[in-house]
Amino acid sequence: MSAPATMFQKIWDRHVVVKAPEGEELMFVDRSLVIEGAAFLGFDILRNSGRRVRKPLQNLAITDHYLPTLNRAAGLAGIANPDIRRVIELHEMNARDFGLEHIDMHHPLQGISHVIAAELGLAQPGLLLTCNDSHTATSGAMGCIAMPVGGGNQLSHVLATQTVWQKRPKAMRIVIDGAIGRGVVSKDVILAVMAKVGIGGGAGHAFEYAGSAIRAMSMEARLTVCNMSVEAGAKIGMIAPDDTTYQYLNGRRYAPQGAEWDKALTFWRTLPSDEDACFDREVHLNVGDLAPMVSWGTSPEDSAPITARVPDPATYATPEQRSRVTRALEYMRLTPGTPLTDIAVDRAFIGSCTNSRMEDLRAAAAVLKGRRVVVPAMISPGSTSIKHQAEAEGLDRIFIDAGFEWRDSSCSMCNGSNGDIVAPGERSASTTNRNFEGRQGPGALTHMMSPPMVAAAAVTGRLTDVRTL
Amino acid sequence: MKPFTVLTAVAAPLDVAKIDTGMIMPGRFNRKYRRPGHPDYAEGFLHDLRFDSSDKPRTDFVLNRPAYQGAEILVTAADFGCGSSRETAAYAVLDYGLRALIGVSFGDIFVGNCLQNGILVVAQPQAVIDTLWKQLGERPGATITIDLEKQSLVAPNGERHTFDIDPTRKQRLLLGLDDIGVTMQYAAELEAFENRHRREMTWLAPII
């Protein structure tokens, strides 16, 4: 018998090509997703050094951040901004020049990379997956190591060698127990984790989310949880595979079939952390009486139950914290002591790799059915397939009747790459994962929350406890 | 990549906590094309701190003060480079002309990206950073010397501090080695690994 190991250790160890006694290890990359963003930097490095992609079949190009959510049929000609057009064109050219399959703007499987990784079954238990984007950890919910790489040098390294140099992170387990109540969803759980662990709290660690609350979650809910690992400073967040994972994966485009499936399943069942495995750190959380959460500040840890008030900077322990929170409240134009439910919003956005899947759309639609929004609101589904599925279920009608704009799939207003931005000084209720200053556009004020909470805010025009509607 | 051995350069103090990569390189500059070998991302570097909303330099911002022109070292506060993994942030640092960052703590991914681009990142305790800020504030334009081989830095007042760095990274920075070249020295190991991996996980082949 080998020593008890964590899931992270088991998967990591299998992927070490060269072991360094200290420092970094050379890790094999099973699958790499290459999104447009700064990928041209990586491709230019290859081009200038006369190198090629070593394993084109293990790399998939995806365009997601810069795609317009309106008038997609017009293609590149429909994009007015020359910088945006150029990024998309460069990615098309690079995918073609280097022989990568490309899920481009007109592809029927188009979607946000972290959404389609699971949707297409690209993310599978036991794999090591990389993508040149910080929210790559999302796919760790499938029981794999999914980690971000830089768009320039690191990406060029993955493309040229199918490996990446990495320092082994420490293992940290976040145990979440308790049954969440009505109106509370996985986004609330992860916002509560953020508030507890803090923005730098996970630095240098790989998270494993465990506990009864995680086990009870659907696959889509788990993806939302792992998505925000990086907001606590961790590049990797994972959840042990179980029957929920296997049922979700079975039959997807890149999932193994027949005898290969059975073989894979036998292997997958060996992956969860051994019972007496040792973690470098553990955090415990009970979400039994968790209320829906909203963020009030400019850092993901600045979240509180909707029943709370805007905090007073004076109650923070250190001078650094006090000055940071003071600045955050200034930027957010909030006064300490204000009930969160008194904060009026100017717009609402449902989308992003955090919350744009079928369950998110269904939960928001359930709130919106028979109601009307009082502020501008838009929704961008996580993938074109999700958009079609939602239309088949009639959800688009509910959103449109409620006054939401029903857009195409893209990162959209999550970070505004494609020009969908929140105007300066506007306050947005958003299902996104980051509330940094200017994240949704220069001067934009972001409040992060779950899809049903965004729907509730959209119909009342202020932050609202969805349970009271 | 330019080798990093010993650097003596003007250092600028930047006493603002949690400067995330989105502040180092605002999203709207990300979409600009950087021509290989051209410092095209210098403009984006800390843009909204350096310039006001009508694109005029903020004269009170430290990097805009005459004494700190040409600074190649920045002394930063906690959590510099946290947030999004955009490598353009490291390119922006490089294109602006910086060769080293000294600070309390840094975003993980950002550090990796800096080192890959030949920018040395040095962590120091808050107390050391405080004295550096004080000295640089009192003597604008003063220099710091960083010796990577010795893993030491010398403050303007002559005080010497040591720092830690991953040995593999140190070696590559010293030699200015390209990572791909280093890795391909292990081509045989990689091939052997791949063969075994494929035998064990047959359900992955051959498609992505």
Ligand code: SF4
């Ligand atoms: S949806 Fe937002 S967080 Fe996710 S990949 Fe796109 S920009 Fe990044």
